[in-house]
Amino acid sequence: xxxxxxxxxxxxxxxxxxxxxxxxxxxxxxxxxxxxxxxxxxxxxxxxxxxxxxxxxxxxxxxxxxxxxxxxxxxxxxxxxxxxxxxxxxxxxxxxxxxxxxxxxxxxxxxxxxxxxxxxxxxxxxxxxxxxxxxxxxxxxxxxxxxxxxxxxxxxxxxx
Amino acid sequence: xxxxxxxxxxxxxxxxxxxxxxxxxxxxxxxxxxxxxxxxxxxxxxxxxxxxxxxxxxxxxxxxxxxxxxxxxxxxxxxxxxxxxxxxxxxxxxxxxxxxxxxxxxxxxxxxxxxxxxxxxxxxxxxxxxxxxxxxxxxxxxxxxxxxxxxxxxxxxxxxxxxxxxxxxxx
Numbered sequence: 263x264x265x266x267x268x269x270x271x272x273x274x275x276x277x278x279x280x281x282x283x284x285x286x287x288x289x290x291x292x293x294x295x296x297x298x299x300x301x302x303x304x305x306x307x308x309x310x311x312x313x314x315x316x317x318x319x320x321x322x323x324x325x326x327x328x329x330x331x332x333x334x335x336x337x338x339x340x341x342x343x344x345x346x347x348x349x350x351x352x353x354x355x356x357x358x359x360x361x362x363x364x365x366x367x368x369x370x371x372x373x374x375x376x377x378x379x380x381x382x383x384x385x386x387x388x389x390x391x392x393x394x395x396x397x398x399x400x401x402x403x404x405x406x407x408x409x410x411x412x413x414x415x416x417x418x419x420x421x422x
Numbered sequence: 423x424x425x426x427x428x429x430x431x432x433x434x435x436x437x438x439x440x441x442x443x444x445x446x447x448x449x450x451x452x453x454x455x456x457x458x459x460x461x462x463x464x465x466x467x468x469x470x471x472x473x474x475x476x477x478x479x480x481x482x483x484x485x486x487x488x489x490x491x492x493x494x495x496x497x498x499x500x501x502x503x504x505x506x507x508x509x510x511x512x513x514x515x516x517x518x519x520x521x522x523x524x525x526x527x528x529x530x531x532x533x534x535x536x537x538x539x540x541x542x543x544x545x546x547x548x549x550x551x552x553x554x555x556x557x558x559x560x561x562x563x564x565x566x567x568x569x570x571x572x573x574x575x576x577x578x579x580x581x582x583x584x585x586x587x588x589x590x591x592x593x
Contacts, residue, residue: 311518312518313518313519314518314519314520315517315518315520315521316514316515316516316517316518316520316521317515317516317517317556318516318517318518318521319517319518
């Protein structure tokens with residue numbers, strides 16, 4: 263039985279536009295866009311694969327590439343791709359410079375071969391970033407707890 | 423009627439085991455006769471000789487490429503610039519921007535035959551050939567690219583023994 267081997271890339275999305283002048287909370291609020299979801303990022307990555315690696319890249323990598331989790335509050339997400347071409351997908355993700363008209367940069371912070379390892383890393387990262395947002399006063403403690411519970415549920419639901 | 427000698431009685435006939443037989447090879451080998459001497463050449467065992475020619479790694483691969491149009495004519499014929507652009511288009515379609523960044527130099531171009539002599543780094547040759555094989559159109563004109571010759575040595579592309587004829591035969 264041939265097993266399909268995957269790689270899970272935990273990435274962070276950074277917006278490059280200069281945030282508006284003001285207190286840190288308003289600057290941070292400008293960088294949160296709840297409208298963005300995993301589908302936007304998935305289609306951006308596939309377009310990037312097609313542009314940078316052509317029909318060959320799209321044939322070998324695009325079909326096995328999918329965004330398994332994305333949180334617009336912490337701008338972190340998990341991208342699943344096939345093991346053999348994960349570096350190609352990583353490069354294509356790095357080449358994505360615009361998302362919904364906004365200039366952005368993707369940074370991969372963890373690469374894992376199993377769902378469990380990436381789930382743990384994602385949960386730790388989200389917990390830390392939600393704590394930062396709460397300290398800035400963008401969300402209340404109650405909202406932060408709700409977001410954390412929702413994130414925990416979505417991360418646990420990550421499947422191959 | 424001649425009188426035939428009656429066969430000897432059964433118990434007096436020689437046993438079949440003792441009847442003289444033709445000499446066997448085993449018997450000959452053990453008969454202590456000297457082995458026939460063959461000439462020295464025929465006695466040598468066949469050997470496989472292997473030669474390895476090695477030299478510095480090839481830097482470039484030279485390819486002679488011909489483009490054939492579905493509708494040949496002046497309207498579809500390519501000039502030097504478009505020939506090079508068609509190769510770039512082929513690389514970009516199949517391998518994207520990364521593929522199009524492979525170095526390809528057009529050294530010579532024959533507009534009448536639509537043939538070009540192209541140079542590319544040795545490691546880029548498989549990518550270039552795959553892209554040329556998959557190329558099927560350029561600027562909405564159907565065409566195909568054939569690689570007529572490919573060699574890391576430019577001199578070997580200069581002449582082809584299947585095509586070239588000595589001066590005497592040409593006359």
